[in-house]
Amino acid sequence: MTADSTPSQWSVDPARIEANWRAITIELDAPAPSRMERLLRAAGLPSRITRLVVATPALRRSWYLATAVAILIGLALTDAARPREGLFALLLLAPLVPVLGVALAYGPEADPAHEIALATPMRGLRLVATRAVAVLAFSTTWLLVASVLAPGWQPMAFAWLLPALGLTTATVAMMTVLAPRRAAAVSAVVWVLGVAWVRAAAADPLAAFGAVGQAMMVVVTIGALAVAVARRDRFDLMASRWRS
Amino acid sequence: MTASQVMVFGLRRRFGSIDALDGVDLLLQGGLITLLGPNGSGKTTLLRCLATVDVGADDAILVDGLDPRHESDRIEMRRRLGYQPQRPSLAPASRVFDVIDYVAVLKGHDDDRARRHLVYGALESVGLAERASDRVGDLSGGMVRRLELAQAILGRPGLLLLDEPAAGLDPDERFRLREIVAGRRHDSTVVVSTHLTDEAAVGDTVLVLIEGRLRFVGQPDALATTAAGRAWIQDQAPVDARATWRLADGRHRCLGAPPPGADLVDPTLEDGYLLLTSPVVNVG
Numbered sequence: 001m002t003a004d005s006t007p008s009q010w011s012v013d014p015a016r017i018e019a020n021w022r023a024i025t026i027e028l029d030a031p032a033p034s035r036m037e038r039l040l041r042a043a044g045l046p047s048r049i050t051r052l053v054v055a056t057p058a059l060r061r062s063w064y065l066a067t068a069v070a071i072l073i074g075l076a077l078t079d080a081a082r083p084r085e086g087l088f089a090l091l092l093l094a095p096l097v098p099v100l101g102v103a104l105a106y107g108p109e110a111d112p113a114h115e116i117a118l119a120t121p122m123r124g125l126r127l128v129a130t131r132a133v134a135v136l137a138f139s140t141t142w143l144l145v146a147s148v149l150a151p152g153w154q155p156m157a158f159a160w161l162l163p164a165l166g167l168t169t170a171t172v173a174m175m176t177v178l179a180p181r182r183a184a185a186v187s188a189v190v191w192v193l194g195v196a197w198v199r200a201a202a203a204d205p206l207a208a209f210g211a212v213g214q215a216m217m218v219v220v221t222i223g224a225l226a227v228a229v230a231r232r233d234r235f236d237l238m239a240s241r242w243r244s
Numbered sequence: 245m246t247a248s249q250v251m252v253f254g255l256r257r258r259f260g261s262i263d264a265l266d267g268v269d270l271l272l273q274g275g276l277i278t279l280l281g282p283n284g285s286g287k288t289t290l291l292r293c294l295a296t297v298d299v300g301a302d303d304a305i306l307v308d309g310l311d312p313r314h315e316s317d318r319i320e321m322r323r324r325l326g327y328q329p330q331r332p333s334l335a336p337a338s339r340v341f342d343v344i345d346y347v348a349v350l351k352g353h354d355d356d357r358a359r360r361h362l363v364y365g366a367l368e369s370v371g372l373a374e375r376a377s378d379r380v381g382d383l384s385g386g387m388v389r390r391l392e393l394a395q396a397i398l399g400r401p402g403l404l405l406l407d408e409p410a411a412g413l414d415p416d417e418r419f420r421l422r423e424i425v426a427g428r429r430h431d432s433t434v435v436v437s438t439h440l441t442d443e444a445a446v447g448d449t450v451l452v453l454i455e456g457r458l459r460f461v462g463q464p465d466a467l468a469t470t471a472a473g474r475a476w477i478q479d480q481a482p483v484d485a486r487a488t489w490r491l492a493d494g495r496h497r498c499l500g501a502p503p504p505g506a507d508l509v510d511p512t513l514e515d516g517y518l519l520l521t522s523p524v525v526n527v528g
Contacts (some may be wrong), residue, residue: 026364027357031341031377048354055338112335113346116395119327120298120350127350150357219384233315238297 006161009156010030011197047083052127056111059226062101065141069097073146084205089159091209094143094160098168101135102128103184111232117239124235126210140164159209166217167191169170176234247433248324248402250294253304257456264289267457276429278447278464278510279437282521286456288330291407294435296329297318299409300377307403309429323352326401326432328392330408335446340372340391343380347395366394374430386417393421397428404434410443422446431456441514452520459520469513475504487518 033041033050053059060236073090098113106128107196108114117127138159167187174183207213254269256263264286274459281287293305296312303313308324310317332509334343344363353359367373369391372383389409396404406425406456410418426446428434436447444450445464452467454459474486477495482488486500499519502508 021363026360028371029359029376030364031339034342046354049344049354051342054341056335069245085409113333114344115297115331115334116327116347117350118348119322119325121297121322121352122350123319196358236315236318237299238292244310 015217026202032209049130052122052130055113056131059101059110059131062104062135065104066097066101066135069093069100070139070146073143076123087154088199088205089207090143090146091160091163092192094146095163095191097139097143098132098136098164099187099191101139101182102132102168102171103180105131105135106175107180107203114166115173118238120172123232124237125232128175128235132168136164136168136201137148156206156209157205158213162214162217162221163191163209166224169221169228173224173231178229201232205229206236245324245400245402245431247431248308249273249306250403250433250435251306252294255290255293255303255305257286257293257298257300261474263456265293265461268453268456268458268463270451270458272433272449272450275448276426276446277433277435277449277451278444279435279451279453280439280441280444280517281437281453282439285453286510287439287453287488288407288452289433289456291437294403295325295405296321297327301449311511324402326398326404328395328396328406328409329421330411330437332388333392334388334395334411336379336382338380340367340375340378340380340383341376342375343391344395344398348398351399353399356489362398366398367391369427370394372419379426384417386413386420389413389417389421389426400431402432404428404432406434406436408439410438441512444517445513452517454521460516467516468511468513469516471499471515474502474516474519475499476504476506476508478507487522496514 032038033047034054037047037050037054040053041047045053047058073093104110106114111117118124143160143164144158147160171180171183176184177183195208198213199205200237202208204210250270250272252268254270255265257265266286268286268290271404279287279290289298293300293303294307295515296318299312299318301313305312306320307321310321312321338346341363344366345359347361348363364373364376367376367463370393372387372391372394375383375387380391383391389411393406393409394408403502404425409425410421410436413421420442423435425436429448436443438444447464449454450460450462450464450467476498476499477491479495480500480501481496484500485526486494488498491497497509498506499515
C-alpha cells in the first residue's frame with residue numbers, strides 16, 4: 001500500500017471478508033481433540049487415523065478391558081511361590097486380550113454408526129484393521145509391562161506375542177463369517193482348549209508356547225490374513241447375521 | 245455434485261418366508277421422492293439396497309451407471325451417497341463435532357482444515373454449529389435427528405437416502421427437518437421414507453410401497469386423484485366402505501364405492517393412500 005492510498009483503494013470484497021472471518025471462527029471454535037486423540041497424534045499418527053481409532057466408544061471400553069486384564073495378570077504374576085503357574089496364566093490369557101478388544105471395537109453391537117460407515121467409501125477391512133492394530137498396540141503395551149514384571153524376567157514371558165497376533169487375525173478372518181463377538185468367542189475357546197490339550201499331553205506345562213506353537217501361530221496369522229483379504233467384501237456389506 | 249440417476253430393475257429381497265421386496269422397478273433423477281408405506285412394507289430394505297449396504301448377487305441397480313455388485317463401482321457410488329439409517333446411529337457420549345468429523349474421514353476427506361470447514365458447513369445447514377462442542381446425549385431428540393441428517397448431507401451427495409428421519413419428532417422439529425430436506429431437492433436425488441402422509445405430500449414424487457411391491461409412483465396430487473369420486477361424508481357409519489373414520493363433528497369420512505346420492509368430497513393424498521393400503525379400515 002502506498003502513502004497516498006485512498007480509502008476507496010483499501011476496500012475489499014465483503015464476501016471475501018466474510019469467508020475469511022468464517023475460516024478464522026471455525027479454526028477458533030473447533031473443539032480440541034480428546035486427550036487420547038492428542039496422545040495418538042503426538043505419537044505421529046495423522047488425524048484421519050486417530051479419528052477412526054477413537055471415534056467408537058466401544059473401542060475405549062476395549063482399552064479399559066485390556067488395561068484391567070493386564071493389571072490382573074500382573075497381580076497373578078506376583079505370586080512368587082508358583083512362578084511357572086503365573087507364567088502359564090500370562091501366556092494363556094494375554095493373547096485373548098486383543099481378541100476381546102477387537103470384538104468390542106467393530107460391528108453394529110460396538111459401533112452405533114456401523115451402518116453409516118458401511119455406506120461410505122471407507123473399505124470395511126481397512127476400518128477393522130485400523131481398529132485391530134490400535135487394540136493390539138494398546139493391549140500389547142500393557143501386557144509387555146506385565147511380562148517385564150514376571151518373576152525371574154525371562155524371554156518366555158513374551159511368548160504370548162505371536163499367539164496374540166495369530167488369534168487376533170484369526171478373529172478378524174472369522175468375522176467374515178460370524179458376528180464379531182461370536183468370532184472372538186470361537187477363537188478364545190479353540191485357543192484355551194488347544195493349550196489345555198497340549199498341557200495335558202506334554203511333560204512341560206509351557207510346551208504349547210514353544211517353537212512349534214510359535215510356528216503354528218505364524219501360519220495361522222498368514223492364513224487368516226489371506227482369508228480376510230480374500231473375503232474383504234464381507235466387511236463392506238451389512239451381513240444378514242447382523243441385520244436387525 | 246449433480247443429482248444422481250437411480251435405476252432399479254425387478255429388485256427382490258426375501259427374509260425367511262417373507263418377501264421384503266417383490267420385484268421393485270424404479271427410475272429416479274433429481275427432486276424429493278417420498279417413499280410411503282406402512283411399517284414392514286419394505287421401505288428400509290429398499291433404502292439399504294440403494295445405500296449399497298445390502299447387495300445381492302442378482303440385484304439390478306444402477307446409480308449413475310455404477311453397479312454396486314462390483315467393488316470399484318460400489319466405492320464410487322458411496323462417494324456420491326449420503327445415508328441416514330432408521331436406527332439411532334450416533335453415540336451419546338461423543339461430541340457433535342467429532343461424530344460428523346468421523347463420518348467426514350470415512351467419506352475420504354483427509355485434509356484437516358478442509359474437513360473442519362466441511363463439518364461446520366454441514367452443522368450450520370442443520371442449525372447445530374453452535375452446539376459443536378456438546379455431547380450428542382445432551383441434545384434433544386429433534387437435534388439428534390438433525391445431526392444424523394448433517395452427516396448424510398456432508399459433501400453435498402448426489403443421492404441422499406433418509407430412512408424415516410422425522411420419526412418420533414414433535415411438529416416443530418418435523419417442520420424444521422422437512423425444510424432442510426426440501427432444500428436439498430434441487431441438487432440431489434433425495435429419497436425420504438415415511439409412514440406419514442403429510443410428510444409424503446411435500447415430495448415431488450411419491451412412491452407407495454406395500455408388502456414389498458410398488459403400488460403407486462407419481463405426484464402427490466395424482467395419488468389424491470386416485471380417490472376422486474370415492475371419498476364422501478355421511479352421518480351414519482357405513483357398513484361397506486373400504487375405509488371410514490369419525491370426524492370431529494361426529495360425521496364419518498368414508499372411502500370406497502359411494503352409495504347413490506353420497507356427499508362426495510375432494511380427495512386427499514391420505515384418501516388415495518388408504519385406498520391402496522387398506523381393503524377395510526374402520527377408525528374411530
